[in-house]
Amino acid sequence: MDRRQEILEAAAKSFSLFGYKATTMDQVAKIANVGKGTIYTFFANKEDLFNAIVVKLINEMRAEADSVAVEGASFEKNAHARLMQMLKFRETHQLYAKLIDEEKELRTPAVKEVLETIEKEIVSYIKEKMEKVIAKGELKPCDTELVAYLLFKSYLALIVDWGKTHDDELAEKRIVELLSGTIFKSLLV
């Protein structure tokens, strides 16, 4: 079997299980059943290998977000479903969850960078979907970059941050009512 692929799978497994810092190149080589030197014929260094794994993660996330959208549903419904799915992905996806934990506990710089990349990806994903819907005339034209950013940050605040400083989680219904009545409403034509 293709050595590059074996290495990618081994690395994905190890990063998911132990995080970036605690994954060693020897470890990956052993899991992939290749010599350590072989890894360096495909990837420039550890970070390069890591980034390749993260590209896969981003694709999986996009696929999952796409899978919950419904053809013909309103922008609000689909954007909500997509954002909720991506935030769920943060906790569900073993590697993503591990990286968030590592960023909080270890402050590994490579991990911080990668998490920022993923968040930027989420924002541009939302922006992209918004622009499609604007082109269809369902939404008013607007500062899509900023609105997408605001939407993402709002969901992050309500779904993730709220729980950290309050005893009870927010009910999804309460969130929908809030955002439906404020941000989403104002975007309609």
Next chain:
Amino acid sequence: MDRRQEILEAAAKSFSLFGYKATTMDQVAKIANVGKGTIYTFFANKEDLFNAIVVKLINEMRAEADSVAVEGASFEKNAHARLMQMLKFRETHQLYAKLIDEEKELRTPAVKEVLETIEKEIVSYIKEKMEKVIAKGELKPCDTELVAYLLFKSYLALIVDWGKTHDDELAEKRIVELLSGTIFKSLLV
């Protein structure tokens, strides 16, 4: 002069200059020109002394936020001015800025707690102002707790977070246009 007051001033000075962790009780005693034991006749422990200082900080912040509001101006105008002022206060106020830095660098638990307290204070301050304006009939009744939280988090995202992952800061005008057209608009009767 009143010993309690001397201690408070010395502590404020030291916390502002060196942060929570790097401030020692011996240090405070020396600056205040009292014996260390004297501090403990007024404050149960270091954290208790720290909290007393933070209460002062919160009052200063409220005062500054109140000072930029204009009698008779719209909720949007005043809320914007107040939130901008409080976010400026985060960077301007020596102690507040020091604590944010210490939380980022050192992760001192007492500092984390205190920063959460301050943020909760900001949210309830906004909530309080909102409810007054709703009582006057200028705004629709709504989930004030959540809207205040959303407003605060939105400003934090646009003013503070944006700059961390983008090269350029957001122009205040662009922010006003975004929020005016989305959240604020939807709150009007």
Next chain:
DNA sequence: ATATGACCGTAATTGCATTTTAGTCACTTA
């Protein structure tokens, strides 16, 4: 009655020896 600072146990820090790790490269293998 109030204030003090020497004192105590614990936690943090320092300096150093040891181990681990990313990345290389001379050598092997097919």
Next chain:
DNA sequence: TAAGTGACTAAAATGCAATTACGGTCATAT
């Protein structure tokens, strides 16, 4: 002879013992 390997190296991380620094107390002083 092109592709693959793992012993090797320099640098970084870790573990550890000795030392220092700190929050809080309390017997004594004012």
